[in-house]
Amino acid sequence: MKNSMSLQFSALSQNESFARVTVAAFVAQLDPTMDELTEIKTVVSEAVTNAIIHGYESDPGGTVYVDVTLEDNVVELIIKDEGVGIENIDEAKQPLFTTKPEMERSGMGFTIMENFMDEMKIISHKGEGTIVTLKKHVTNSKAICN
Secondary structure (H helix, E strand, O other): OOEEEEEEEEOOHHHHHHHHHHHHHHHHHHOOOHHHHHHHHHHHHHHHHHHHHHHOOOOOOOEEEEEEEEEOOEEEEEEEEOOOOOOOHHHHOOOOOOOOHHHOOOOOHHHHHHHHOOEEEEEEEOOOEEEEEEEEEOOOHHHHHO
16 A cells, blocks of 8 residues: 655755654654664655755755655655756765865765665756655564564
8 A cells, every 4th residue: 555745844954853753753654674764764864954955055945845655665755855956966976075065064965875775866957956766665673573
């Protein structure tokens, strides 16, 4: 059975924890392992932070959209902004690449997302925003214990 949830919130850094906790609470119904839940929370933090800091760099009044779908033990996350877009996605995916070195950004966001999830797709258009789609198959932790 397919189950979905959508969030939208102001592109403010204090809302990143709201997104992380809300997504984790929703995903918990699949009964993932603690490691899987931690990885999902981490990628939500990374994707939402990217949308806020990079997507809306010149317009802090933007909106971040998070859609979560659960189906057959697969979590699909779609994090979207309508910000400035990514000029070069391949370059942005390189470990340690950052456009904000003055903010002490590590440049590991996409690398972390790619390593913690089974699939990652990025669509971005200059001046129109970015959509990051992430998928992860979770193991039912009750099945592990039995």
